[in-house]
Amino acid sequence: MRDTKFESFLKAGVLMIGFGLLAGCGSSGANGTFSPLGEQTSQARAGSLPPTSGSSAPSDATGGNYRIMPDDILQVVVYQVPDFNRDAQVDATGNIALPLLGAIPAGGRTVREVEAEIASRLKAKYVQNPQVSVSVKDAVGLRVTVEGSVTKPGVVLVRGGVTLLSIIAQSGGLTDTADESDIVVFRNTEKGRIIARFDVKAIRAGTAEDPPIYAGDTIIVDNSVARTAWKNVGTGVGIVTAGAVLIH
Secondary structure, three states: OOOHHHHHHHHHHHHHHHHHHHHHOOOOOOOOOOOOOOOOEEEOOOOOOOOOOOOOOOOOOOOOOOOOOOOOEEEEEEOOOHHHOEEEEOOOOOEEEEOOOEEEEOOOOOHHHHHHHHHHHHHHHOOOOOOEEEEEEEOHHHEEEEEEOEOOOEEEEOOOOEEHHHHHHHOOOEOOOEEEEEEEEEEEEOOEEEEEEEOHHHHHHOOOOOOEEOOOOEEEEEEOHHHHHHHHHHHHHHHHHHHHHOOO
């Protein structure tokens, strides 16, 4: 027979532990609280996070204001001269290599400026009226890093204006142990690196603004200690209860 007294005792103990954790492990990352992380890190206010120091955010790489960065991959097309068509990665010195033309400076330039440079060199030696198209196939400068308690942590490409909620959605959403009140955004600005904490529950409820996310930002979603402990304890109860059924 099942030991119902033993099982009831276990369940009562689990409830007491769970409520104790919930009461004693309040989040330190409530909306509007911020923590400096070193000399180069400043504080910011939730909902008013300053823009990044980069010129590209939050637009995408097809915009005329995006400044090409090392490791970006450019797609070069020269109409009617297919031998020049290729994907070229920007090297550490900011150049791309094209056949017959050598090293083309790209780092810090826009795609329009690179197009003009390539067209000028082609016209000087090889093509009378070259038509050149350059686009950014993979932009390092438009990446947002998402870490922690999301379903799909990793790198998200920024395409147009995005917000914190949309980036979380693109990362598969929060896990069941995520601390919704402690979402941390790291950002490099003209005044140095800053950190701000946001409460997703408040954003979803409409009581806090959904902040824009910029290229180069890093988002970290913390684990809720109470939720994690409750999940672990709940798993343990399932195992013990299953074992209790076998007791005769």
